[in-house]
Amino acid sequence: MTTSSSHPMRGRVVGVATLGLLLLGVASTPAHSETIRSKQWHLDAMGAAEIWQISTGKGVEVAVIDTGVDATNGDLRGQVLRGKDLAPEEKGDEQTDYNGHGTGMAGIIAGTGESGSGDGAFGLAPDATIVPIRIPDVGWENNRPEVIAQSNKATAAAIKYAADQGIKVINMSIVVDQGFLGVGRCGEVCP
Numbered sequence: 001m002t003t004s005s006s007h008p009m010r011g012r013v014v015g016v017a018t019l020g021l022l023l024l025g026v027a028s029t030p031a032h033s034e035t036i037r038s039k040q041w042h043l044d045a046m047g048a049a050e051i052w053q054i055s056t057g058k059g060v061e062v063a064v065i066d067t068g069v070d071a072t073n074g075d076l077r078g079q080v081l082r083g084k085d086l087a088p089e090e091k092g093d094e095q096t097d098y099n100g101h102g103t104g105m106a107g108i109i110a111g112t113g114e115s116g117s118g119d120g121a122f123g124l125a126p127d128a129t130i131v132p133i134r135i136p137d138v139g140w141e142n143n144r145p146e147v148i149a150q151s152n153k154a155t156a157a158a159i160k161y162a163a164d165q166g167i168k169v170i171n172m173s174i175v176v177d178q179g180f181l182g183v184g185r186c187g188e189v190c191p
Contacts, residue, residue: 036121042108048124057125062109062169063162065155066102069132071095074115075107075123076130083132084161086154094132105173106130131167133158135174 043049061081068087071080083094090098097103110130111123135154136147155174162170 036116036119040121043122043124046124048122051124052126055125057110057123057128060125060128060169061131061165061167062106062125062128062171063131063133063158063165063167064102064106064109065133065135065158065162065170065172065174066097066105067099067137068092068094068097068102068134069106069130070097070100070103071132073103073107075111075113075120076103077112077114079110079112079128080106080130080132083134084158085134086157086161087134087136089136090134094134096134098134098137101173102132102134105171106132109171128169131162131165133161 063083068085068090069076069080069083071077073080080095085092085094087098090096092098107121107123109123110125110128111121112126113120113122115121135158136151151174155172159170159172
């Protein structure tokens with residue numbers, strides 16, 4: 001008859017190996033406070049969990065009129081459709097974001113959370129699709145009357161394009177210098 005002295009030892013080895021794997025897993029997992037998702041305060045503020053019980057945006061197309069949307073972004077992969085490029089002076093097309101703003105807005109709308117090993121950024125409608133419509137840069141340094149006129153023309157064309165495509169949700173996050181709109185930065189009417 002064989003002795004069972006190897007069985008208790010095998011139990012200890014398995015126990016130590018399991019504990020080692022658990023500790024290794026804990027050490028390699030970033031602290032929750034360091035994750036992308038933990039920084040998404042707007043999900044709680046907007047009541048995302050309750051919104052997702054009603055709808056996740058499945059079947060909804062959202063036109064993002066902005067600086068373009070990077071279709072290769074990990075949280076937007078598969079969410080970005082072809083759209084329209086109304087900023088031909090910028091390198092690339094509507095799926096090329098010339099300063100990152102349009103991609104950020106698209107992420108807040110339809111981020112899937114799939115980047116970063118599943119700890120990426122979630123949008124409020126993660127099953128929606130994005131139709132990027134890229135318009136010219138209207139940054140502060142470009143706020144001259146001729147640039148604003150070009151931007152207004154491109155913005156109107158972008159809205160018309162989205163409507164002609166049957167898109168019912170349009171996102172625009174655009175800033176212009178109020179000085180050209182008749183109001184100074186101090187809030188007073190300009191001469």
